[in-house]
Amino acid sequence: MLSLTEQLKVVHRSESSSFISFPCAVDFGCVEQSQHLPCTGYKPVRINNLILHSTGNINKFYGLQADKLGEGGFGFVVEAKSLSTGNRYAVKKVSKAKAKQKRLEIRSEIDIMKLTDHPNVVKLHETFEDRSQMYLVMELCAGGDLDKHMKGQGGPYSEHQAAILMDQVLKAVSYLHDCKSICHRDLKLQNFLFSRKAPVENNVLKLADFGLACSFEPGGVLATKAGTVSYCSPQVLGGVYDNSADLWSCGVIMYMLLAAQPPFPGKNDAEVAQRVRKGNYVFNDVAWSTVSEEAKNLVRKLLKYQPFDRATAVQARSHAWFQYAAPFLRHAIPVQPSVVSDLLRFSRKTTFQRAALRALAMQLSQEAVDRCSQDFAALDYKGMSFLSLQDLEELLEMPDLEPVHHELRQVVGILYSRPADDNSISFNDFMGATLQQDQCQVGMLRAAFRIFDQDADGCISAQDIKQVFCKSSHDASAEVVSAILAEASMGSSEPLRYQDFSEFVSRSLST
Structure with missing residues (x-):
């Protein structure tokens, strides 16, 4: 247990880091x-x-x-x-x-x-x-928020639907905590949005509103009282807490999905806060009479009063309730061989090719992104939207993936040749890797060109390249910039016009 002095030191360090620019x-x-650029002045x-x-x-x-x-x-x-x-x-x-x-x-x-x-x-x-x-x-999430959706249906969700929703809630929280060291601090029904107007079973839930989010250090303490009272943990109200406060909020969300009412009701914020500080809640409402013991058990694990007793997002996702309420969530999704082939080709492309394909993938429609997400889920068995070297090695141990083991081993070999901080595959990587020529419309190309044309003068200049690819305009070597421009313009180091960029992207997609 940290002393008060130690807590305050950590608080100062963690809170001050909330409002600085994050490293890329x-x-x-x-x-x-020979295909990647010199490291001096180069920003991946x-x-x-x-x-x-x-x-x-x-x-x-x-x-x-x-x-x-x-x-x-x-x-x-x-x-x-x-x-x-x-x-x-x-x-x-x-x-x-x-x-x-x-x-x-x-x-x-x-x-x-x-x-x-x-x-x-x-x-x-x-x-x-x-x-x-x-x-x-x-x-844009056209389906509206979870709070309005639940009120619109006039009552709580079934356990099957609640499991589908909570699985996505916990995926988002696990990603923020374990991959990005970000504490959201305002998890609530209103901040989870549906991708489109469709049934829960055929929809995607997305976390929004990062206005109160901050970075945290593992084992560190946060002090700013932030969030919505009915979703806040007792520790947030007390002013000394950590990222496990987000899991308390997840417990409140799950309780409300299954009961259509809060675990800590009150006429005003003061009354709600008083109930939260005590941490007492009950399952004796009529709505809970048909809810399984497995569901109640997970709610209890998320609403543990002491933070160190509270389930993490990863632990919560592995709870038996998901297998009980929505077993299909844990079924293996077949991996398409073409997907692994696309990843291998992508990994062999040059630095600028990969960046251009990522920029192009950012212009895909929401429907295309959602389809891509389903394909990525076959590989992303942990739900992190992020494949580490260890994740890929574990995929090689799965008998069901034997048809793609050969190409997957080559991808792993490529990652092994990279530095320790450069050996993963993100969702954006995956979208860029699986992008097809017939998906690329002129409007998408122009939008992608704008990303690299940083000063909006109609061409991609050396200065633009420095801003996108380099740590700062002062430490970028001329060699790095010339290499990127020459690669895209077939040997010339002159600024790239839109037509040059379009032809470069076309070549990148065809090789």
Whole structure:
């Protein structure tokens, strides 16, 4: 147990890290040493490097609708349509004047969203900024939030439906905690959105609103009282807590899915907080009379009063209730041989080829992304949307995957040749790897070109390359920049025009 002095030291370290820019993730390398760039001044490119920030007019690229999807203290959310791809997005408009004192928090929200790449987490597509507004262009979830959905059906979910939903809730939390060291701090029904208007069984649930999220250190302590009272753990209300507070919130969510009422009711926040601090709840309502003991057991594990007794997201997902309520969730999904072949080809591509395919994959429609997510799930048996070297090695031990063992071993061999911080496959990697030529429309190519044309002057210059690929404009060697430009333009180091980029992408997809 940490002393108060030690706790305060950790609090200061953890809380101060909540509002700084996060380091970029790492790039998935290739086999041939001659195909990747010199390491001096080189920044591996992941999805967070490809999220464009523009200071231009958002209306040149998106058609914003007048109707509001939601509203908050600093702005509101509207639907928008990309003028190049036709894809629909949700745009969060933030008033700079109203949010003047919260500028760092908004920047932190953007930085954290840039880090995430998971099918059950709402994606940030790009950001804009003008003199009066900031705009966050995000994945549109047209199915509405979980709270409204449950109220619309007039009662609790069946255990089967609740298991489908909780599996996705816990996947998102496990990814944030175990892959990104991010504590969300505001998990609630209203912040889980359905991808589309469809039944629970045929839908995708996504976590949104990272306005209160922060980074944490394993074993560290957080101190800011954040969140919605009815979902807060006793420790959050006390001001000393850790990331297990998110699991308490998961317990509240599961309770509400099965009972359509909160475990800690009250007439106001003060009354609710008093009940939460005591940690006492019951299963004696009529709604619980038909709920299984397995379900109640998992709720108890998530609502353990002491954080060290509380189940982690990984432990919760392995609970017997899921096998009881929705056994198909744990059935192995057949892996298509073509998928592994695509991954092998992708891993052999050059640095710029991989980055271009990732940027292109970011322009896919939501329907295409959801289909890709289903294919990735066959390999992503842990649900992390992230395949480490160890994960791939474990896949090689599975007899069902024997038909693809040969190519999978080659992928593993490639990853073994990379540094320890550069040997994984993300969901964005997978989308880029499985992208097909017939999926690439002109609008998608133009949108991808914009990502690399950082200064929006109509060409990809040496300065643009530095911003996307390099740690800073000061430590990027001319050799690195020239190599990237020469690769894309078949030998020339002149700036790339759109036609050059289009031909380069076409070659990348065909090899």
